[in-house]
Amino acid sequence: MEKSELTVRKLFCTPLLLCHLEGAEEINQALLQHFLSKPEQEPGRRHSNLGGWQSEDNLHTLALPAAQRLCRMVTDVVDAATAVHVPGGLIEASLAWRLNAWVNINSSGASNAVHGHAGAFWSAIYYVDDGGAGPENGGELFFYDPRGLLPAMHDPLLRFRIEGCVTAGYTEKITPEAGMLLVFPSWLLHSVDPFFGERPRVSVAFNFGTPTG
Ligand SMILES: [Fe+2]
Structure with missing residues (x-):
């Protein structure tokens, strides 16, 4: 018995959406004015943050116009990136997201x-002030390839990479910039390395859940 030529289908690539919100300086200033003094007034929540302050996850419900505008802008990006299957193909989704920010x-x-x-389903990070994060001051964001170390294997027989995907190792490093928005699948693991800037590094995180879970 003979077999046909072996074909390899390279499936799936993790989407990371990146854009800069234009004209967001006003929003950034309003958020900084509202939140920068909070760590001295409220203990904040504890999740992945090691030494940082985290607000309640109800930013979208606050009577703070800048927060409302930011949530609307980010939701628009998420909406534009989401499609659902219907008979006949894919259409743009119009989901009533469960939003936490x-x-x-x-x-x-x-x-x-x-x-x-x-x-x-989707998560997002928006940088209000990068605080000078970067190679010198740390505070950079790392996404971890769900395939672990496989993409970093140097033996071509072990290498497991997908053409068109940018990941060269098993992490993808993002240097924060004020105004930068990142949107990614919520399951994608990530971390922030220790930050040593003089100005606080301020970001907003978002979770978009589907109506059914
Ligand atoms: Fe996160």
Whole structure:
């Protein structure tokens, strides 16, 4: 018995959406004015944050116009990136998302442990102020390839990479920039390395859950 030529189908590539929200300086200033003093007034929540302050996850419900505008802008991006299957193909989704959003303030010494956002579909991170995060000051964001170390194998027989995907190792590093928005599948593990900037690194995180879970 002979077999036909072996074909390999390279399936799936993890989407990471990245854009900059234009004209968001006003929103950023309003959020900073509202939240920067909170760590001195409220203990904040504890999840993946190691030393950083985290707000309640109800940013979208606050009577704060800047928060409402930001949530609307991010929801628009998520809506545009989401399609659903219907008989005949894919159509743009119009889902009533279950939204949670919260503010993270990482001052010098703070970091975030590796985590995912269980219970959501899309997650997003928006940088209100990068605080000078980067190679010198840390505070960079790392996404972890769900295939573990396989993409980093140097033996071509062990290498497991997908053409068109940018990941060269098993992590993808993102240097925060004020105004930058990242949208990614909620299961994608990520972390923030220790930050040592002089100005707080302020971000907003979002979870978009589907109506049914
Ligand atoms: Fe996160």
